[in-house]
């Protein structure tokens with residue numbers, strides 16, 4: 053196990069406000085993962101609930117279960133296989149996380165986002181994040197694809213930011229800007245590709261709001277979220293994106309609208325995870341195609 057097993061995870065902050073893996077801990081994990089694949093990816097893709105199929109489309113596929121990586125968290129949610137998949141899209145090396153970590157599983161924000169730092173230390177410079185999300189914008193339909201133009205990090209705003217605790221300047225500055233979290237050039241290219249693919253009718257551009265979960269939202273909460281500018285909601289993504297931007301990675305984000313949020317007291321439909329996974333199956337192929345084209349056509353950083 054290359055000495056990784058024995059590492060002790062440091063408690064990052066003496067003030068008890070956050071604890072985290074040290075730079076050295078994460079580097080050991082990154083070096084271990086690199087020994088398990090021949091790929092040297094500069095692009096990583098985090099697959100959302102029910103969206104892991106993209107990883108199956110890679111050529112020269114190699115898989116590594118999270119449980120086999122020393123000191124790596126494990127996935128506990130249906131629809132998240134819990135493994136890294138390495139391979140190629142065209143001639144580009146990529147790595148996929150088939151399954152992510154959520155705060156409602158009991159992981160603090162920094163732990164949900166720790167794979168992003170591992171990726172950075174492996175040489176990744178561009179992060180794609182995908183998720184299943186509920187549509188709050190009344191114009192959205194089940195099966196729409198939303199390019200994330202910005203986010204509202206609800207847990208982050210309440211001090212559950214993945215960067216809470218001591219700051220290691222080797223990753224980034226103490227106070228990183230989040231004004232252009234989602235790369236404009238990649239979004240523009242994604243729009244062009246989506247239009248060429250005939251996806252224009254179901255392509256959206258919107259604001260993703262992260263909530264802690266795991267309970268779905270009350271009607272009053274949904275009305276409030278719409279009022280503050282939310283187009284779609286979910287329980288993930290923001291810790292990963294904040295951590296990626298902190299360490300200078302380029303980020304592209306996309307949500308699949310798996311359900312429309314019920315915002316009317318007279319409507320008795322209720323959201324559920326099975327519906328989320330079913331919709332994933334319906335539109336996942338289109339999402340995969342768009343991401344594969346984007347990876348192939350984008351310029352390297």
Ligand SMILES: O=P(O)(O)O[C@H]1O[C@H](CO)[C@@H](O)[C@H]1O
Pocket residue numbers: 099100101102129152154182183184185265286287288289324325328
């Ligand atoms: O954000 P991803 O992981 O795609 O999953 C979304 O789907 C689940 C709820 O059905 C929640 O975990 C929510 O965050």
